[in-house]
Amino acid sequence: MTTPADLRLRRIVEQNAVALTGSDGRFHKSDLTAAVREHLTREDLDPHLMAAALDKLAQSAVTGWGEERNPRRWQNTGRFFHPRSVMKLGNGIRVWMGRSTDSDMVQWSRLSRKNRAHVIRADDKVQDYAHEVIAAYRAHKDIVCLEDLERTVFGWSEDQMAPAVLF
Numbered sequence: 001m002t003t004p005a006d007l008r009l010r011r012i013v014e015q016n017a018v019a020l021t022g023s024d025g026r027f028h029k030s031d032l033t034a035a036v037r038e039h040l041t042r043e044d045l046d047p048h049l050m051a052a053a054l055d056k057l058a059q060s061a062v063t064g065w066g067e068e069r070n071p072r073r074w075q076n077t078g079r080f081f082h083p084r085s086v087m088k089l090g091n092g093i094r095v096w097m098g099r100s101t102d103s104d105m106v107q108w109s110r111l112s113r114k115n116r117a118h119v120i121r122a123d124d125k126v127q128d129y130a131h132e133v134i135a136a137y138r139a140h141k142d143i144v145c146l147e148d149l150e151r152t153v154f155g156w157s158e159d160q161m162a163p164a165v166l167f
Contacts, residue, residue: 012039016032069086071087084096085097087104136154137149
């Protein structure tokens with residue numbers, strides 16, 4: 001569920017991203033992170049916004065830690081096992097690899113396979129879209145930016161998007 005505080009945080013990020021965007025439409029993630037951090041430290045945050053910001057910080061820290069502890073093949077052994085690695089079992093459940101059971105291994109394996117299939121399907125859609133756009137760029141060499149290409153070739157317009165689609 002998206003709370004008003006979450007929406008406010010997203011607006012802060014969006015405003016800073018727009019402010020940092022160069023004439024070429026690019027901005028750097030580390031610059032955006034620093035700008036948002038600066039914005040949050042200088043703004044007198046209401047308690048709900050502060051709680052939402054702290055939730056995001058905690059979620060990010062936990063996710064980063066989990067990614068660092070995700071089992072990976074060790075060069076010296078050629079195996080995935082390390083007792084301090086953490087296996088994701090789904091529904092937010094984690095288990096230290098050294099304490100995992102055979103049913104945990106089955107669940108971890110199934111989740112890995114399911115995630116891989118999902119990523120492959122999603123990437124297929126990305127590749128199809130990218131190939132379609134690249135072909136359109138080649139056919140319309142006078143068009144430089146994707147927004148112009150989408151409008152001209154594919155008929156995109158703002159009224160096709162509901163205002164709340166992104167935020």
